[in-house]
Amino acid sequence: MTMKESFELAKKQYEKWGIQVDNVIETLKSVPISIHCWQGDDIGGFEVNKSELSGGIDVTGNYPGKARTPEELRNDLEKALSLIPGKHRVNLHAIYAETNGEAVERDQLEPKHFENWVNWAKEHGLGLDFNPTLFSHEKAADGLTLSHPDPEIREYWINHCIASRKIGEYFGKELGTPTLTNIWIPDGYKDVPSDRLTPRVRLKESLDRIFAEDIDEKYNVDAVESKLFGIGSESYVVGSHEFYLGYALKNNKLCLLDTGHYHPTEVVSNKISAMLLYSDKLALHVSRPVRWDSDHVVAFDDELKEIALEIVRNNALDKVMIGLDFFDASINRVAAWTIGTRNMIKALLYALLMPNDHLKKLQDEGNFTERLALIEEFKSYPFGAIWDYYCEQMGVPVQESWLEDVKKYEEEVLAKR
Template structure:
């Protein structure tokens, strides 16, 4: 059980630094995390002509209970959301369309194929985000889509991406909250290219055509996502960070930074402040790369805390759209959502309980001794007591007690699936 005394004691320690804990918790309630649906079914989707994963994407493990229908996936999401404090969003890929058994190719998807998701989101009080799916398709078998030398294939993916933006506009309008539509493509080459420029010219032209179709920005916000390399595109990726950063800034699109899409020694926390100097908004896919873009479940490690700190201390809570992107089939999938999302919220709370202005002042004064000392001492402040109080206040299980509910759900629901 949560101790009220622990909370009150912790509160007085933070108040010593001028931090109004109740105000912090009030703000935290209003920060939505976009939770990716594809953790629940290993990025399978519901296409009638479902194909094997491709595009450098791999999900390892075969933990029982994977969702195989839209109803199962929504049920699993509801369970996870009931264990996570706050009001959040759900992020969909185009392959999660529901077509009533009809084969509908990706360039023919329409808003009606996502009506069930929208109705469910309304019932749950959720916003939705969206992604065109430019992988796991016969027209992406060679690892090229919007930059493909074959114009017919490029045009197919252009039509798909335009259709996706129209679906996102419908979602945003229906739910009264703008949908983030994020474009990521797997395009690249396994070995050293003889021409890096021409594929990038084609990608630029394809994106220009996609975005030439006007979509109401009240309901849809466009983002583009880079990558360093992928399985099958180890030597060269067309949509590099520099390509998309330039494209986003020039064309007033959001640049989306994915934690796993950079060199192993790069971190996205270090990029946030620079990007915000030149862009009004930024989008994130928070993941945990282990030596490569392996998309492990997010843990409360140093980088996650730094991401939270960079968002909070730079007054960017309303400027950064936070999404998650990991997929682990070696553990209970509902637990994976719960662990990762709760940790993202913990990182934000940790940052909001940090006397950021005072620490900035110490740096400006050149008082690096006190700065380092305080930054280290704050790590062992009773942050956990504040977190426990927040969970209790929001009506979700405190500490590891949520695991009991997941175990019961596994026994009564997940274990009965074929």
């Protein structure tokens, strides 16, 4: 049986439930995923005076082929994008600036330091997102930045975030699609603090100054990202979920949910519908925590499917900005991007192929027997045939055949670094 024949048979099974598969495919084509650049070089960046990785972040493994230059990183991203269906975005950190060998402090970064990224994005029809980098720096060595008791250190990081918003605005103007500029800080304490309030007061004041200048959301959208704990901040994190949720709602900013930043018994999928009641939009960093915020490559697991279902069944594809955030140096880095991003798209397709309206109706009627039965039966519906056809239509490898492209790229490019 040909792939087209398998697709047509699968299509009939879904369409008996009123699911218009052709419309589903068109919808999926329109959903961009923001792919994080830092998987390609283990969050190293290209600063002239590089600092050791810090801020509770760790990358394990030493698989050969890590990108060493902006050109290598962009080439690796191009290879990954050629294996991923759809048109997407690339997410940058400030440490990926290109300064032509000049040591430029982060609070002095300008749009010109990212011109090569913008030209590359234009060439490939990509949007760009951005993040100020408030870690791996001598002024963050004690784990405090925007909440630091030293006003000079706070000032440095405030100015860095202001500069980052300007860079985000530049991206948006140049590329014709708004940039999500997201602030995450490592601030917290290893042991139980004697004062939880004052650092949060300082953080709030810092954020107020960062966001004092209005930037048109047509070009730049601001987000703030919380965390439960990290290495070196096990007992207390200044920017908690409650802090940022309150700040975002009061100040019309996006609250960004990272799937690894909560207690292991919490799931982001359960937060999406609650937050969309009070926020026009929200943002995600999709990762895979294993016991803690370990940022494993995204797998096609139950939580990923549930996140996709919550977005789709609540008609929120245009309200949730989906980004990825994982870094694994124990496997081929191009393969990591490919696996994780394809899985995110695959989960959205899975959600779009569910009879969501009918399942909602069953719940309202109290018909929990049929609801459960259908949810379980749809797990073995011929979803794979639709996915394969979609990949073929989008001109990317079908099933595991993309691995051959990665192996060849490794032999010809990565192994020679």
